[in-house]
Amino acid sequence: MPIEPARLEILSALARKVLWLSSWTIHHANHIRPNADGLKVGGHQASSASLATIMSALYFSVLRPEDRVAVKPHASPVFHAIQYLFGRQSRDKLENFRGFKGAQSYPSRTKDTDDVDFSTGSVGLGVAQTLFASLVQDYVKAHGWMKDRPEGRMIALVGDAEMDEGNIFEALLEGWKHGLRNTWWVVDYNRQSLDAVVREGLWEKFESMFRNFGWDVVIVKYGRLMQAAFAEPGGEALRKWIDACPNALYAALCFQGGAAFRKHLRDEIGDQGAVSQLIERRSDDELLALMSNLGGHDMASMIEAFESIDHDRPVCFIAYTIKGIGLPFQGHKDNHAGLMTVAQMEKWRGAQNIRPGHEWEKFEGLPQQPAALEAFLEEAPFNRDDRRRLNAPVIEVPERLAFTPAPVMSTQQGFGLVLNELARGDTELASRIVTASPDVTVSTNLGAWVNRRGLFARAEKADLFRSEKIPSTFNWDFSPKGQHIELGIAEMNLFILMSALGLSAQINGERLLPIATLYDPFIERGLDALNYACYQDARFMVAATPSGITLAPEGGAHQSIATPLIGMAQDGLASFEPAFVDELAVIMGWGFQHMQREGGEGGSVYLRLSTRSIEQPQRMMSPDLQKGITDGAYWLRKPGPNCDVVVAYTGTVAPEAIEAIGLIGESRRDVGLLAITSADRLHAGWTAARQLRRDRRGTQYLSHIEQLLTPLPRDCGIVTVIDGHPAALGWLGSVRGHRVEALGVEHFGQTGTIGDLYRHHGIDANAIIDAAESLTAGAPVRHRKMAV
Ligand SMILES: Cc1ncc(C[n+]2csc(CCOP(=O)(O)OP(=O)(O)O)c2C)c(N)n1
Ligand SMILES: [Mg+2]
Numbered sequence: 126m127p128i129e130p131a132r133l134e135i136l137s138a139l140a141r142k143v144l145w146l147s148s149w150t151i152h153h154a155n156h157i158r159p160n161a162d163g164l165k166v167g168g169h170q171a172s173s174a175s176l177a178t179i180m181s182a183l184y185f186s187v188l189r190p191e192d193r194v195a196v197k198p199h200a201s202p203v204f205h206a207i208q209y210l211f212g213r214q215s216r217d218k219l220e221n222f223r224g225f226k227g228a229q230s231y232p233s234r235t236k237d238t239d240d241v242d243f244s245t246g247s248v249g250l251g252v253a254q255t256l257f258a259s260l261v262q263d264y265v266k267a268h269g270w271m272k273d274r275p276e277g278r279m280i281a282l283v284g285d286a287e288m289d290e291g292n293i294f295e296a297l298l299e300g301w302k303h304g305l306r307n308t309w310w311v312v313d314y315n316r317q318s319l320d321a322v323v324r325e326g327l328w329e330k331f332e333s334m335f336r337n338f339g340w341d342v343v344i345v346k347y348g349r350l351m352q353a354a355f356a357e358p359g360g361e362a363l364r365k366w367i368d369a370c371p372n373a374l375y376a377a378l379c380f381q382g383g384a385a386f387r388k389h390l391r392d393e394i395g396d397q398g399a400v401s402q403l404i405e406r407r408s409d410d411e412l413l414a415l416m417s418n419l420g421g422h423d424m425a426s427m428i429e430a431f432e433s434i435d436h437d438r439p440v441c442f443i444a445y446t447i448k449g450i451g452l453p454f455q456g457h458k459d460n461h462a463g464l465m466t467v468a469q470m471e472k473w474r475g476a477q478n479i480r481p482g483h484e485w486e487k488f489e490g491l492p493q494q495p496a497a498l499e500a501f502l503e504e505a506p507f508n509r510d511d512r513r514r515l516n517a518p519v520i521e522v523p524e525r526l527a528f529t530p531a532p533v534m535s536t537q538q539g540f541g542l543v544l545n546e547l548a549r550g551d552t553e554l555a556s557r558i559v560t561a562s563p564d565v566t567v568s569t570n571l572g573a574w575v576n577r578r579g580l581f582a583r584a585e586k587a588d589l590f591r592s593e594k595i596p597s598t599f600n601w602d603f604s605p606k607g608q609h610i611e612l613g614i615a616e617m618n619l620f621i622l623m624s625a626l627g628l629s630a631q632i633n634g635e636r637l638l639p640i641a642t643l644y645d646p647f648i649e650r651g652l653d654a655l656n657y658a659c660y661q662d663a664r665f666m667v668a669a670t671p672s673g674i675t676l677a678p679e680g681g682a683h684q685s686i687a688t689p690l691i692g693m694a695q696d697g698l699a700s701f702e703p704a705f706v707d708e709l710a711v712i713m714g715w716g717f718q719h720m721q722r723e724g725g726e727g728g729s730v731y732l733r734l735s736t737r738s739i740e741q742p743q744r745m746m747s748p749d750l751q752k753g754i755t756d757g758a759y760w761l762r763k764p765g766p767n768c769d770v771v772v773a774y775t776g777t778v779a780p781e782a783i784e785a786i787g788l789i790g791e792s793r794r795d796v797g798l799l800a801i802t803s804a805d806r807l808h809a810g811w812t813a814a815r816q817l818r819r820d821r822r823g824t825q826y827l828s829h830i831e832q833l834l835t836p837l838p839r840d841c842g843i844v845t846v847i848d849g850h851p852a853a854l855g856w857l858g859s860v861r862g863h864r865v866e867a868l869g870v871e872h873f874g875q876t877g878t879i880g881d882l883y884r885h886h887g888i889d890a891n892a893i894i895d896a897a898e899s900l901t902a903g904a905p906v907r908h909r910k911m912a913v
Pocket of ligand 1: 171246283287313315317318448461
């Protein structure tokens with residue numbers, strides 16, 4: 126249905142206002158309140174202008190409160206301008222754009238206060254986030270939790286060069302497998318990236334690719350002025366010229382203006398009567414207005430394109446735009462970092478009828494009555510429900526997570542056992558857990574959980590092997606009630622799915638407790654997505670296993686060295702590497718609570734696990750021990766008052782550490798053994814305590830690691846050992862000034878048995894003994910571990 130003229134006028138006026146406000150925001154940050162470093166705010170002005178009309182069409186007319194949007198990073202000023210018009214963004218924050226606590230340079234769920242649905246910044250990730258958010262919505266619906274809430278559309282505003290990012294293609298394939306619905310991607314086809322003009326005919330590649338994956342493709346190329354001109358005599362020749370014009374030339378002519386277009390049209394079309402008249406009838410300004418009236422800048426065309434969708438299949442809109450439209454550097458290939466000069470801004474301000482000093486006024490310079498505009502904004506369908514960020518009650522976590530103990534086992538096995546016990550029960554916790562794995566479900570011990578809880582799909586599908594009565598350890602039916610989401614191997618997808626599942630409480634008002642499993646070394650393959658998920662404060666648990674060189678015979682890239690450091694350094698992720706399964710069960714229980722804590726109190730959880738079977742301690746889990754485990758460390762053997770040396774170990778090298786202190790103890794006094802379950806939590810606690818003591822002079826508060834190390838004599842040495850980079854524990858010496866020998870792994874790729882490799886890398890019992898000797902005075906340790 127064609128849009129009503131009065132409505133169209135208001136929407137077009139608001140889009141002009143959005144372009145003005147977004148440009149003024151950037152101008153303000155550069156010229157009126159520049160930051161002290163004198164850094165220019167590039168990258169936003171031209172990139173924002175591209176989307177001013179499209180986003181105005183969406184927010185002021187098309188979106189409903191249940192829809193969720195990921196806005197391409199550089200369009201953040203447009204987003205903030207729209208929220209400012211809605212009354213959700215303050216002038217102060219806009220004036221302080223990119224400043225401390227001001228409106229963020231890239232839309233941020235956690236730092237912005239104006240209703241950002243999905244953070245963006247690292248291009249490509251926000252796009253995929255919308256796809257997975259839609260799958261999560263389907264999951265919530267299939268489990269009967271949507272109640273009367275309408276389904277939202279998950280919408281991404283995508284840069285055309287952003288489409289280069291591989292993770293988008295990985296997501297497309299995964300979406301197709303799961304019957305993706307309710308997802309719209311709007312490609313801002315301005316044919317420019319940061320450095321370059323994109324290749325000719327890129328849209329055809331997009332079109333065929335999206336259609337291949339079952340998407341609808343809507344190409345919005347010509348605006349109303351163009352369409353009207355094409356209908357004039359000679360119009361077809363003009364259309365042909367536009368279609369044939371190379372991207373770079375079109376952009377250059379948009380920059381040069383109407384006269385340049387005229388010259389090219391004359392030279393290239395020649396004198397052809399009707400079309401020449403069509404061109405000559407227009408002044409230079411009119412000709413430029415016509416030639417820059419691409420679909421993405423034409424309100425009527427955009428509204429019509431969006432409103433034409435009457436199904437829930439995914440849709441890709443390719444909207445033709447001009448980067449920097451309406452600004453003096455429109456179309457210039459260098460415009461990504463382009464900024465208007467003060468003089469240019471002055472001129473543009475005048476042209477917009479905006480009086481000096483009235484730049485921030487919402488409706489300044491618009492022909493409509495402010496009251497009418499205000500009413501229009503208030504009545505926008507998007508504003509029908511103010512509660513867009515939802516919440517969900519905390520799911521109770523049982524006092525203790527059970528597992529069937531075995532005298533010798535690995536943490537990976539233990540992880541499977543804890544989940545199996547949960548799957549057997551009927552706790553609410555178990556019903557809210559969703560697992561996912563990138564094709565390593567069985568090899569990360571999730572098999573038993575999936576046997577009991579099933580695979581998720583919107584439609585039932587029986588396990589063929591089971592229906593054919595072929596014996597198999599795994600009976601995996603697909604059903605809408607299933608709780609495991611089977612993914613292909615792409616680790617980026619795994620973490621973006623975690624990001625979407627982990628925001629379900631806020632997006633869908635229904636809490637999910639997602640758990641990802643993958644091989645530890647492949648965390649690095651999905652690292653930017655993991656970082657992204659943490660950045661927007663999604664909550665999930667990662668069980669990464671096997672890790673380190675314990676998968677010794679596999680060698681190659683299956684060994685992970687850097688991941689303990691990633692775990693420590695990743696904000697929003699509490700990392701643990703337990704040695705024993707009773708520790709793991711405590712950590713998982715704590716983790717399910719941590720995933721549900723509000724704001725900075727909580728976060729996601731990373732468990733670095735192993736396939737190495739080791740002897741398990743037979744012990745009671747006392748509250749003290751439990752606290753030590755979750756705080757990051759406890760004395761497995763408490764040092765005596767005259768302690769010469771302490772061995773501090775993490776994870777699967779526990780047997781080596783235990784053996785070593787047995788031998789060291791024969792010739793050194795009061796030796797201690799410190800079990801470190803989380804170098805990350807220990808270090809974070811230490812930093813926080815120092816900060817607290819600085820902030821509140823006189824406070825004596827000591828962090829957990831300070832309390833543990835304070836009683837040690839000053840000249841006591843510490844040997845640290847981990848199947849990972851030694852720097853993960855090497856810092857322990859700085860806590861109280863003890864000398865440290867940090868053992869760990871710094872080279873990868875060698876195959877062999879665990880014994881071979883621990884010896885080769887110097888993390889076996891003898892290496893620990895050697896290190897202890899080098900730190901302490903006294904006779905050599907008498908016995909060594911015999912080579913096997
Ligand atoms: C992963 C990642 N790499 C690089 C960048 C830096 N960067 C920001 S925008 C951009 C190009 C954007 O081009 P396009 O997507 O076409 O957006 P436009 O500004 O043209 O709308 C680049 C390379 C980034 N933000 N994220
Ligand atoms: Mg572009």
